Amino acid sequence: MDKEEELLNLPRPRWPLHEVAVLGGDEDDLTIAGGYLEVAEIAARHWIERGPNDGLPIPILYNYRHSIELSLKWLIRLTARCLVRGGYTKENLSSDALNKKLHTHNIKKLTDRLNRYMDLLGLPEPNNRIDDASQNLLTWLDSEDETGETYRYATVGHGLNSTPARPHQVNLNFYEQVNELHKLAHLLYGGYSGYLDSFEENQIEYFADLRHEEQEPW
Template structure:
């Protein structure tokens, strides 16, 4: 973060908008979920341009990359939140340290490693696994692009020619993303329950402490204040 530029890119400043019709906004302080939503929206808009023409073949790799990266960002967002919940539960494992976790997530793009990490967090929190159909499709995506490079550059796939049902593929990827991203809702529900539990625990401890102090004052009188 120390090398983060302090000024907007010159390219953006050159094309400063002068009317609402041409306006597009880049917001500061974006989170994983914000960028994740951008990839999903871009994938949907790209799919909407499909007309079943030869030129549409050119959108396949960018289309795959958009959905693949949206899945990756969703998994990473969930890992960060799950680790936070585990820390709130009192766990002190070194792997839960926010800085160490952030560094690891920034370095890795392996869907297998990321998905395995998240599954471990869900297991520690005693939360349900992903549905079998979702895990199956995720395994196909991992096989096709294990390290996040296959759809970004040429040469990552076999020298074969594939004839693909685009609408079937689009539906499968979108449904898989929807099920993967639903994990954050499960974690939010857990977090809300955890907050209620911790609030009740703090209230109980405060009452116990107040009762104890009252008993001590009753027994020892003013000596407690000296």
């Protein structure tokens, strides 16, 4: 290997075992959301610590946004399972039907669906919907990137309808913006997921106890 080729290589891990990555298997949207969140945070901290690099903000925003999108989808799947387990039948929430409903990158649609399902679960107020501060930030995020293309490409749309994603230069306080997204992504990934996961565990335990009582001889 010549020196030029060696310079292009990533540094090799200290131990051979660390060269191995495990993909697939027991994997869901929340698992991948956590990965995007960690990548976003690493890049954001690099931007903060090493000084401004205008090539990083858009990829950083994309990674935070995609983590948020995947967390919302995971939360929707969980609340849908709970609704089905609780006997809700007014909407087709089978796996196939839900996959079609979640075939979108639109943050507003996902947020509205999650709020609706949380309310249908009968959760006590104000825990029956996303908190107001997070809701406002999700609304802003949707207005900035409605289709999931704005933070991915320099051009959005197709053919004659394509337009520059950022037609005008804008100077903004990126730290304040990304810090708010950072907190929101963590809240969805670790906060709402923990709360609703506990709800599901309690629901499963409740129905298990109910079946046990029904089978008990008198």
